[in-house]
Amino acid sequence: MMAKRTTAQRLGRLLERVTQQSGRLSETPAYGSWLLGRPSESQARRRVRIQLISTVFIVAANVIGIGVATLLLTVAFPEPSVFSDAPLWISFIAVPVYCVVALALGTAWITQRTIGALRWAIEEREPTPDNERSVFQAPFWLAFGVLVLWAVGAGLLTTLYGMANSTFIPIVGFSVSICGILVSTASYLFTEFALRPVAAQALEAGNVPRRLAPGIMGRTLTVWFLGSGVPVLGIAITALFVLALGNLSLTQFAVAVLVIATAALIFGFVLMWILAWLTATPVRVVRAALKRAEDGDLRGDLVVFDGTELGELQRGFNSMVDGLRERERVRDLFGRHVGREVAAAAERDMPxxxxxxxxxxxxxxxxxxxxxxxxxxxxxxxxxxxxxxxxxxxxxxxxxxxxxxxxxxxxxxxxxxxxxxxxxxxxxxxxxxxxxxxxxxxxxxxxxxxxxxxxxxxxxxxxxxxxxxxxxxxxxxxxxxxxxxxxxxxxxxxxxxxxxxxxxxxxxxxxxxxxxxxxxxxxxxxxxxxxxxx
CATH class of the missing domain: 3.30.70.1230 (Nucleotide cyclase, GGDEF domain)
Incomplete structure (x- = not known):
């Protein structure tokens, strides 16, 4: 018992140091968040839950992205003006129509395809290797679909505004593209979060996940580049626009840099916060389980829902608990056969x-x-x-x-x-x-x-x-x-x-x-x- 408690205490203290900045949870849900439900939830309710979370998060990210793009085109780059220097039907008809169609039909189509790729889990079928891989590829393909919609929008709007004034081409292309990159990155993270219950089923089947970003380090660097590096690059491109086109005064240039920097700070913070939360919750789950093991509760196993090194940590904890349970079972059987004192002496000293x-x-x-x-x-x-x-x-x-x-x-x-x-x-x-x-x-x-x-x-x-x-x-x-x-x-x-x-x-x-x-x-x-x- 002392060896079991010592092992759990060491790991518990280590993980507590890792997560001491992320707060404490009195009881950590199986998937790291109450939004994702319980492992015992029916597949029908899980399907509704996943689709609802994905749709709400993706729509919200796209709406915010559209707002930021509008802010860039109207405040950061006031010259030329999208209202006075371009036909009004572009700004008041073409742009809103495309945004509504892309937001409604595109989001519905993407989420439906995502749910369709996870049909095996919804129908409670044994997954094939392709089914299992589709779980970990789904966030990438969903983010790629969002990025394609933004790319089409950037190409369409750049063409329309460019026909009115060629100066619009770099400005519109840059403003819409940078927002599309940020929104697609957020969509990737949100989808990865929403699919945790299905990812747990795939990991339980034994598939080795394949991700866009290889592990925690790759995922962190990817999010930093897309969420912070690209906006900083955008500020540099803005300076090049001003130097090349000469269409902004010093005050307008300062306002443009201020708007882009503010948007970069907000988007970068949100994306990094999501990434930090996705990284911290598996550790919190393990930490709570270690506390239970330290108290002598070796009954339940963790739900392994992360495909990175954190999933290996969860799986390693389960292996540790299995070993402790087996050790306790052998110790109990040994003690029943030879007596508790003899068993304790044999464990303490080599007989x-x-x-x-x-x-x-x-x-x-x-x-x-x-x-x-x-x-x-x-x-x-x-x-x-x-x-x-x-x-x-x-x-x-x-x-x-x-x-x-x-x-x-x-x-x-x-x-x-x-x-x-x-x-x-x-x-x-x-x-x-x-x-x-x-x-x-x-x-x-x-x-x-x-x-x-x-x-x-x-x-x-x-x-x-x-x-x-x-x-x-x-x-x-x-x-x-x-x-x-x-x-x-x-x-x-x-x-x-x-x-x-x-x-x-x-x-x-x-x-x-x-x-x-x-x-x-x-x-x-x-x-x-x-x-x-x-």
Missing amino acids: QLGGEERHVAVVFIDVIGSTQLVTSRPAAEVVQLLNRFFAVIVEEVDRHHGLVNKFEGDAVLAVFGAPNHLDRPEDQALGAARAIARRLDSEVPECKAGVGVTAGKAVAGNVGAKERFEYTVIGEPVNEAARLCELAKNESSRLLASADTVNAASDDEQAHWSLGDTVTLRGHDQPTQLATPV
């Missing part, structure tokens, strides 16, 4: 063959009349009964900080003081034995068992071969506990301990026991005084 002498207390529990129990009941019922029997023992041994070392058929060997150290293992062993005897009598009365408790020096360690070994305890206490368990089966309390074990316990624990007869256990030379619970 090796060999052992050490330890002072331990041992509890041995064995079912009375196990043969009759097995032959008189169906197999399934016997297993169910034994599981109830073992559950009581495991709970009490764990509660008293012991280790269930072995299940031997219907018998159990529990050790206190190895591998984890206990200051007085006799207290824990005697307390666990009393609790086990009491609970078995009340909770599993049909399964009588004898319980023996003793303490002493034993060898504890890994026994076996290099390829296969197990942690075990070997020595006199184990043998003595088994012999006491045999005698306990004939006692009314079903529980016996050695007097030496009780005498080594604390006064509080000794108060629960009374010393009794002295017997010589089978296989022993020296007599052993018995103790029974009060």
Whole structure:
């Protein structure tokens, strides 16, 4: 658990430094924005959502672009005037008609073609490689369609105004073209955002995305060039116009530069903000998921919706969580088989063959009349009964900080003081034995068992071969506990301990026991005084 938390904490701190300027999200949506809905949303609603977001964003970008182009032609370049130096039907009929037709029909056609290319996702079909690639090519082709519409408009308006006055040719061509480049760049970013849910489906299918801009660096440089570099180049071209045509006064030239610079600042800021947001949201999603992993929640995987290095980051997080889940599962299974303490020691230190002498207390529990129990009941019922029997023992041994070392058929060997150290293992062993005897009598009365408790020096360690070994305890206490368990089966309390074990316990624990007869256990030379619970 500590290794898992350490890994998540390191990545969490790293990503928090990366995104500390982008704000904090208490709960990050799967796709980075509530506008994109949930992964469980139906494909019909997703189609409507994508088409609505794409249409609204693209229309808004084009309307703003038309406004900026108008501002350039009327304020930045007042000479020649599009109103007084050109036929009015061009400015008041041809231009508005083309803008409305291109905006309405062009936007509808482009978005419909985009949705058509994503038909496989809408119809919930398994995507082909071509279908998957179309998801990541869709933003480029949509932006290219917007750019074509602006290019046609630039050519048409340049021709019409140029027929009236040749001076209009560079001015109109430049003003409309630069706005078209900025609008198409914004359309690319907006479309990439809107298609995140479908991109997630394509990435889930395993396709390697192909983009116009190769990765984060390429995408950033492309947006900078189109959103900031081109407008700055436009200012330089404006200066060349003034030098070549000489149609603007110094004041008019200053106003033209001011208008273009303002438009460049606004457009550049908006485009870079969109790009920064598109880059930050996948990191925010990973950061929120890392916080959940740090808190121990390893249930859900991230939705991988970005095809750049950020998508690799998301996919890497999922791989990390898969590894942590597998590690937790193996650790849990390992702990169930060998005991939690042994598993923790094996994870902390490289286990090796060999052992050490330890002072331990041992509890041995064995079912009375196990043969009759097995032959008189169906197999399934016997297993169910034994599981109830073992559950009581495991709970009490764990509660008293012991280790269930072995299940031997219907018998159990529990050790206190190895591998984890206990200051007085006799207290824990005697307390666990009393609790086990009491609970078995009340909770599993049909399964009588004898319980023996003793303490002493034993060898504890890994026994076996290099390829296969197990942690075990070997020595006199184990043998003595088994012999006491045999005698306990004939006692009314079903529980016996050695007097030496009780005498080594604390006064509080000794108060629960009374010393009794002295017997010589089978296989022993020296007599052993018995103790029974009060």
